[in-house]
Amino acid sequence: MDMKPLISGLGENAVVVTRVADGQWHALHDDVVVGRTWAEHRSDGRLFVSIDAWHDATFDRLAGVVLGELPAPLYTVVDEADVGLTACWRRAGFSVRRREWEYSVPTDLRVCGLGEVLLPSGVTIVPAGQVDEGLLRAVDRAIRDEVEATVGWQSMPAEVVALPEGDTVGDLSKYAVAVGSDGYLGLIRVVTVNRPRIGLVAVRAGERRRGIARALLAHALGALHRSGFVEAWAEVQESNQAASALFEGFGARPVSSNLELVR
Numbered sequence: 460m461d462m463k464p465l466i467s468g469l470g471e472n473a474v475v476v477t478r479v480a481d482g483q484w485h486a487l488h489d490d491v492v493v494g495r496t497w498a499e500h501r502s503d504g505r506l507f508v509s510i511d512a513w514h515d516a517t518f519d520r521l522a523g524v525v526l527g528e529l530p531a532p533l534y535t536v537v538d539e540a541d542v543g544l545t546a547c548w549r550r551a552g553f554s555v556r557r558r559e560w561e562y563s564v565p566t567d568l569r570v571c572g573l574g575e576v577l578l579p580s581g582v583t584i585v586p587a588g589q590v591d592e593g594l595l596r597a598v599d600r601a602i603r604d605e606v607e608a609t610v611g612w613q614s615m616p617a618e619v620v621a622l623p624e625g626d627t628v629g630d631l632s633k634y635a636v637a638v639g640s641d642g643y644l645g646l647i648r649v650v651t652v653n654r655p656r657i658g659l660v661a662v663r664a665g666e667r668r669r670g671i672a673r674a675l676l677a678h679a680l681g682a683l684h685r686s687g688f689v690e691a692w693a694e695v696q697e698s699n700q701a702a703s704a705l706f707e708g709f710g711a712r713p714v715s716s717n718l719e720l721v722r
Contacts, residue, residue, distance in 0.1 A: 474517065476524040486512065486521050493517050496525045498533075507534045515547055522551040532721055539716040553720035558697040562711040564657065566684035566691055571709040573677035579669040582644065584678045587635045590643075592628075595636060598643035599628050602661045635678055637662070637671045647675040649691070655683050657693040672705060 475487045486494035494512030501507055506529065512518040526533065535553065537544050568574035578584065585591075628634070630650075637645040645662035649655055657679065662671045683691055694717065695702045 474520055476521055484521060484525050486517050488517075494521050496521050498525070498529055505532070505534050506530070507536070509535060510547070515543070518547045519550065522547075526551060526722065534722075535720050536717050537720065539718050545718060545720075548720050551722065553722040556719045556721040559694045559717045559719065560697060560703070560713040561715045561717060562693045562695060562706050563714045564680065564691045564693055564706065564709075564711040566655075566680045566688050568677060568681050568684065571680065571711070573673065573680065573709050576670070576673050576677040578674050579671060582637050582639050582669075582671060582674065584674065585636045585638055585643075586678070587649070587682070588632045590631055590634050590636050592631055594638075594643045595631060595634055595646065596628055598636065598646060598663065602646070602663060603627060605664045606661075633658075635675060635682075637675055639666070645671045645675055647679050649679050649683065651688075655688050655691040657691055673709075676705075676709070 473488075474493070477485050477487060479485050482498040484496040485492050493514070494510065494517040496508065496510045498506060498508040508525065508529065510518055510521050510525070512521060533553075534556070535548060536559075537548060539545070539558065565571045568576075633648050633650050635647050635649075636643045644666045646659070647657065647661075648659040650658050657676075660672050660675060662675075680691060693706060693711070695706060697703075697716075
């Protein structure tokens with residue numbers, strides 16, 4: 460383990476920052492953990508870092524060590540309402556890159572108005588747990604390439620699902636897909652930990668404006684409602700007016716916002 464003492468006083472008042480694993484550091488004071496840092500690469504290749512500390516001074520000490528060891532650029536995501544934490548990151552040299560709105564999405568199709576959504580002609584939905592891995596990975600790659608060639612995948616909401624390096628799909632059971640005569644046309648990923656989160660809704664460029672995204676959302680929300688969930692959550696970049704209109708069009712409401720910061 461790498462140990463880098465940061466002296467805040469003499470003897471027992473010394474704070475030590477210790478690398479405890481790859482991408483993980485602890486701040487110790489009198490052998491008590493008073494702060495933690497994690498760093499991981501997201502599936503888009505960007506390196507995100509988070510710091511959890513009891514006091515601002517501990518945050519600053521962790522940041523001083525960890526950010527000196529990690530390559531730039533570095534990213535983090537914070538709740539915009541957490542003014543204190545945002546200030547800590549700003550002191551560490553981070554600035555706001557973009558804002559993401561978090562939406563609360565009703566799952567009852569009668570409430571959100573998706574109960575009457577019809578599948579486009581020639582399109583069917585393959586439920587979560589039944590998708591073909593090869594076809595799913597192919598449409599995921601195609602969609603990512605299409606986005607990267609236009610606005611860039613980094614314009615998408617920050618992906619918080621930890622995946623092995625080089626894997627952009629992960630758990631196949633989290634995906635439902637829309638399929639047509641030419642194969643998979645679009646996908647939706649829903650991850651449930653403490654609450655269901657719509658992590659991704661995407662459709663091939665040539666198949667958009669046919670109602671496929673709405674059909675995927677109706678399918679996923681209906682499945683969540685039958686499982687006992689009354690709402691789901693989704694993040695939408697503030698500048699993505701099309702996505703905001705899609706969610707707000709069926710009763711989703713913004714309840715909070717996150718800031719993506721970069722150094």
